[in-house]
Amino acid sequence: MKYFFSSMNYLFSIELFVQCMFPNLHQLTWARNAGMKDIICHCEGQQQQQLMSHHFGNLKVIRLWGYDKQLLPSYLFRLLALPNLQTLQIRVSCFKEMVFQSEEGGEEKPASLLLSQITELRLDFLRELMHLWKEKEGFPNLRILHVDTCSNLKGNLVPSSVSFRNLETLKVGSCNGIIKLITHPTAKSLVQLKQMSISFCGNIEEIIQGGDDDDDEISFPQLNRLELLNLPKLESFCSSGNYTFSFPSLEDLVVQDCPKMKMFSQGHSNTPMLHKVRLYIWRTDGHIREGSLNSTIQQLFRQKVCFLKFLFHLLFYNILVIGFAFHSLRVNTAEFLISW
Known part of the structure; x- marks a missing residue:
C-alpha cells in the first residue's frame, strides 16, 4: 500500500x-x-x-x-x-x-x-549537496546508489576511505562538479558491483583516480554492464597509474559520445567475455572487438577523428561552392518580391 x-x-x-x-x-x-x-x-x-x-x-x-x-x-x-526501511529517495531539496x-x-x-539498514539510496536534484558522506564507513549495507543532478558535488563522488563492499548498482548522472569519480581504494572495494552507468557529467576526466600503487590489480569480478554516456571530457577509465584491470564477467560495454576517450586504461584490461563495444545505448549491435580493449578504443577514436575530418572537408567544400554560386548570381528583376 x-x-x-x-x-x-x-x-x-x-x-x-x-x-x-x-x-x-x-x-x-x-x-x-x-x-x-x-x-x-x-x-x-x-x-x-x-x-x-x-x-x-x-x-x-x-x-x-x-x-x-x-x-x-x-x-x-x-x-x-x-x-x-530499505529504500530512501530524496528529491528537489x-x-x-x-x-x-x-x-x-x-x-x-x-x-x-545512523541509517545502516538502508540498501537503496537515490538522490535527485539536490543542487546544494556538497558531500554524500565523509565517514570511513557509510551505509554499509548499500546495494543500489543513484545520484543525479547534484551539481555541487566536487572532486570525487565519495572520499577514498569509503568502502562499497555490498554495492551492486552505481548510477551517476549530470553531476558536473565531479572530476574523478572514485579513488583507487574505493574501486577495490566494489567486488559485488554488477552495473555501472556514468552519464552527462560534463567535467569528469576519468572514472578511477589512481594512487601510488602503480603495479596493483583492480578487479570487478561481478561487473557485467558498464555504460559511459555523454562524457565530453572523459579521457579514459583510468589514466593515472599503470593498473591492471580484471573484468571477468563484463559482457556489455557502451561508450557513447565520449570524444576525448583515446584509450580505456594505461595498463592491461582482462575482459574475456567482452566481444563488442556498443557506441549507442539504444542499439544492440556494436563494434566488433579486435585485439585488446585498449586497441579497440583507440581504433574507434581514430575512426571518429577521420570521420570528423571528412565532415570538415565536406563542409568546407560546400561553403566554397555556395560562395562561388552567390558570387556569380545575377538578378534581372525582382518585382515578384514587391508584390509578395
Whole structure:
C-alpha cells in the first residue's frame, strides 16, 4: 500500500491520524516538511516508540522532496530509523550534507552511520549537496546508489576511505562538479558491483583516480554492464597509474559520445567475455572487438577523428561552392518580391 502526504491543512486531527495509520503501509512519499514534525513528535517517550513501530513498522520505501533545510531535520531520524526501511529517495531539496540536525545543542549525526539498514539510496536534484558522506564507513549495507543532478558535488563522488563492499548498482548522472569519480581504494572495494552507468557529467576526466600503487590489480569480478554516456571530457577509465584491470564477467560495454576517450586504461584490461563495444545505448549491435580493449578504443577514436575530418572537408567544400554560386548570381528583376 502506498500513501502520499503533502503540506496541506489537516483534514482530521493528529490523534485520529495516529490511530488510523495503515499498519500495512510499505511506501510513503512525503512532500515538503509541513506537518511531518507535528505527526512524528505528537507522542513522546514510550508512546512515540510504540507509534513508530506499530503504525510504520512495515514501511520499506520513503520518498522525501521539497525540503528547504540545509541539513536533514532531526525529527526525520525517528521515521528513517525504522528497522524494515530499505529504500530512501530524496528529491528537489536544499540539503548541503547528509547529516541530521542536532537536537538542543547535541552533536550533528551523519545519516550514513545512523541509517545502516538502508540498501537503496537515490538522490535527485539536490543542487546544494556538497558531500554524500565523509565517514570511513557509510551505509554499509548499500546495494543500489543513484545520484543525479547534484551539481555541487566536487572532486570525487565519495572520499577514498569509503568502502562499497555490498554495492551492486552505481548510477551517476549530470553531476558536473565531479572530476574523478572514485579513488583507487574505493574501486577495490566494489567486488559485488554488477552495473555501472556514468552519464552527462560534463567535467569528469576519468572514472578511477589512481594512487601510488602503480603495479596493483583492480578487479570487478561481478561487473557485467558498464555504460559511459555523454562524457565530453572523459579521457579514459583510468589514466593515472599503470593498473591492471580484471573484468571477468563484463559482457556489455557502451561508450557513447565520449570524444576525448583515446584509450580505456594505461595498463592491461582482462575482459574475456567482452566481444563488442556498443557506441549507442539504444542499439544492440556494436563494434566488433579486435585485439585488446585498449586497441579497440583507440581504433574507434581514430575512426571518429577521420570521420570528423571528412565532415570538415565536406563542409568546407560546400561553403566554397555556395560562395562561388552567390558570387556569380545575377538578378534581372525582382518585382515578384514587391508584390509578395
